[in-house]
Amino acid sequence: MSDSTPTRRPFHGSCHCGSVQYIIFLTLPHQPPPIATPPPTDSSRANQEFYRCNCTPCQKAGHFHIRLAWSPEDFMLLSPLDPMAQLGDYTCNDGRIHWLFCKKCAGRCFLFAGAGEMAEVDLDELGVQDKDGGKMGKRTIWRPKAEGWDEQRPSGCYLSVNGYTVDAGQEGFELGEFTANKWVGYVDCLELNGPERDPRYDKPYEGGAF
Known part of the structure; x- marks a missing residue:
């Protein structure tokens, strides 16, 4: 990105066929969160995070984690509007x-735990344009429910x-750049390795991938 000032902006995402x-x-x-810093005491993560996990489910599913600073405001599902009923579902480990x-x-576009809700939002007011740069107007969206939401683990919200x-093709979003800039943390959650270890930014832990 040419501008070095951190700026909050929207990006589009979808599954391969476009149903999601x-x-x-x-x-x-991006500014990676400090390592070995006590977690914030409020419900905000205080930092967005990009990371790859080497646990079996994440590795086999090919999931590149983007954890948002405040999911109820930073994530909007345009379709489907009832994801828990309209999308396929798989749970593992504790099933949460x-x-x-x-x-x-x-x-697989996202992993979720907690409560969601539908809401009416004006995407134009939020600075969201369609993929051709046009207006999107008022829309019904689904999002994590802010009431009771807590970004901190091990809560029931995720x-x-x-x-x-x-x-x-969206300006400012290039995963190769994220890796080159060492914005991506590599987390060790592989059961064979023992207790979870703090993220590192130079290379994956055993069993992981860039």
């Missing part, structure tokens, strides 16, 4: 997190967008 459509708001250029996927193309499903 969403908007996320990211602040770029839903690995939702498109029933047509099997694309949203992780698959960065591989953010649509290509």
